[in-house]
Amino acid sequence: NAFDQGVAWLDGHFVPLSEARISVFDHGFTRSDATYDVAHVYRRRVFRLDRHIARFMRSLKSLRFEIPFDSDGLRALLLEAVRQTALDDAWIMMICTRGRPPFGSRDIRLCRNNLIVCVVPFIWLATPAQREAGLTATVSTLVRIPPHSVDPRVKNFHWLDFVRSIFEAQERGSDLAFLCGEDGRVTEGAGFNVFMVKGGEVLTPADGVLEGITRASVLDICADEGVPARVAVFDAAALRAADEIFVTTTSGGIVPVVRLDDRPIGDGRPGPVTRKLNEIYWRRHESAPWSEPIDI
Ligand code: PMP
Incomplete structure (x- = not known):
């Protein structure tokens, strides 16, 4: 499985995590202008996903981010990403970055926001x-x-x-x-x-x-x-x-x-x-x- 070390979805495609790329000029990188959420799968069961999606949607709204999905659409995408990896225990990350304005501009209203979804092997706080x-x-x-x-x-x-x-x-x-x-x-x-x-x-x-x-x-x-x-x-x-x-x-x-x-x-x-x-x-x-x- 090409995605068992992690999958990323961005710009409408699933790619192996190692191939996921965003611009180094993305304000998510240069200004921490981003929000995210992390849900998880353990023994092939996803935990309280609707709560994570609702929190992410509130975060997006509070920071004026826009994504091309409603809660149900995002939910379907997240579950599809998990299925692509076939991981039993996984982290489900959803990230939205500001993107970048056209070169020469500092106007954040001109940024196209980037939604990135990643599913990676579970990361434990402690052994x-x-x-x-x-x-x-x-x-x-x-x-x-x-x-x-x-x-x-x-x-x-x-x-x-x-x-x-x-x-x-x-x-x-x-x-x-x-x-x-x-x-x-x-x-x-x-x-x-x-x-x-x-x-x-x-x-x-x-x-x-x-x-x-x-x-x-x-x-x-x-x-x-x-x-x-x-x-x-x-x-x-x-x-x-x-x-x-x-x-x-x-x-x-x-x-x-x-x-x-x-x-x-x-x-x-x-x-x-x-x-x-x-x-x-x-x-x-x-x-x-x-x-x-x-x-x-
Ligand atoms: N506080 C902070 C700052 C965090 O990043 C997290 C991890 N998401 C938590 C608390 C714990 O939240 P949760 O139980 O939703 O993972």
Whole structure:
């Protein structure tokens, strides 16, 4: 299969990922003028695809991008891209870039926006061993880009605060970094939402973050299973005092964090609430309405 290392769709054609090309003058590249979303397939089932499409459509609208599909058309294209690869476990990326104005112009209204769809082998946030034992994290000294400058609910490639936080975390020997806002509130990290468990209650930052589909799934599970949960505002001190911490992402679901800034969280092992939510997440992943089979 020519597409088993990944497929890309652009300009109306499917090509092997290695052959996908866009202009180096595309404002998506030179100005981060782009939006995107990532859904996933696990064991041939696609997870909450309509939620990802709805979020992508909201992001497009908010940044005035235009694509030649409605939600149903995009859905059909994404599923066709998955079928082309025949991958069991995959990432489904949809990206829209501004494109470029005619040479000699700076007028962004003259850009033809580029929709790019890629399906690639699944990319995990953590290895199986790390998911079992838990990750380590640090509270970054970097401040998250303010939400009134770049809206974190609109998925974007303004990642330099995250990139710097990753280098900082690595220098400190940590796997992940959590960024706070200027006011000290905990926000999120490079590609994941943050949760803590305190006194049996599950808490996640209320705003200033991407409304993650996995985050929403955890809140749904808590509501259905009678686990107390709410969105809240809390600072790094509260996080340090948590009984359990975990992160959520399309790239692996619910991943426990067992050390924060060189101090163990709880007893330094994944806690009971995290383990229970993780188990339910993967169970619900196996059937409708949270997932649907990819038929070849
Ligand atoms: N926050 C940021 C900044 C992200 O990039 C992601 C990854 N999409 C998330 C949170 C988690 O969102 P989701 O659960 O929808 O993957």
